[in-house]
Amino acid sequence: MLAKGGHLAGYLVPDALVDAHTVREFPGLRIYTPNTHGTGCSFSSAVATRVASRAGTAAPSLAHWGDAVAEAKLWLTESIAHSGDLQVGSGHGPIQHFAGLWQRGGLQTRPSPAQVAESWWHDIRDIRTDTDELPFIRA
Template sequence: MKGRVLIAAGSDSGGGAGIQADIKAVTALGGFAMTAITALTAQNTEGVHGIHEVDPGFVRRQMQVVLQDLGADAVKTGMLHRRAVVEAVADALAADAPGVPLVVDPVMVAKGGARLLDEDTVAVLQERLLPLASLLTPNAPEAEVLAGMKVADAESQAVAARRLLALGPAAVLVKGGHLPGPVVRDCLADAGGIHWFEDVRLDTRSTHGTGCTMASAIATGLGQGLDLAAAVRRARIYVQRAIATAPGFGRGHGPLNHGHTVRPMDGAA
């Protein structure tokens, strides 16, 4: 086991996304997952049916006690649904995790297109958290909100990635899963320029939690000492296989097979 990854995100009672997906991904890739839960959701493959908020001070306390005792080799953030929660997370990182690689998954837009964050929360996310980020991982709708432009193809993906890089993160990965076409292209922008990753699109409804899973898989790689490109490359392979071998559970957007790396019978008598 290598790579301590602290995740600040919401809980998904259906187990496909959020903290549950994060823990599974980190564990499946050989890391050690720790959590600060920002909200509880009543959720399944068909959608979110209720949210119970966690006090921002307690979010910070969860992070503080973990970082001061166990430490972290990487941090990943997911659902930070209120301004006060973003501020609490940023304060905790500044106080107890300076210099630790941070992957920010800006959970801002629901799968159906609804905005999950108000403008005030988006503004503080940009001001407080993005300058701390080693990597920002928006999908196309989230990149549109953050960059203030339409993202409809590879060309606009690259433009948005450059705009977001100017907001302060060390790197930006604008994911292309929401864009049309038989090939899924992800655009990575950093100080070295633009880099592309692509795979053939899988025709499936088992896509719940792909963003959470991807960001946590990348954070695990960074926490294990991989460089950014290698961490992204391994995470994409992991997610692709998790989608391809998904169990098909639920009536809506089903969960991935996070445990495809695990061989439970290996070494059995």
């Protein structure tokens, strides 16, 4: 199950991929814009597309799903950030689905520096916890 955080209050909008044994979190920061129409459908389509492209003919593993969610979240964040570029309609406008494609001329989304730093801190969380618990540090 993919639990979305976009409707949470505040500036943190984490998502989580949950199965019977594990939870994989995908941190995110709110982008303040009224142009969020279609985010759910666009996100689920992007995840499904990424899973299909990774899994080939095999049944997708949890790793396939996690990687697909991470990539789709980067793309969606970029699409929301550039949603104001469209300047269409009024109220809750659509996201800019092609922002990255038009800027980069390619499909791969690059993480922002903040996303890289957050990912690194997350990846070394266990090492940091173990280090903080060393007797020398505690003393």
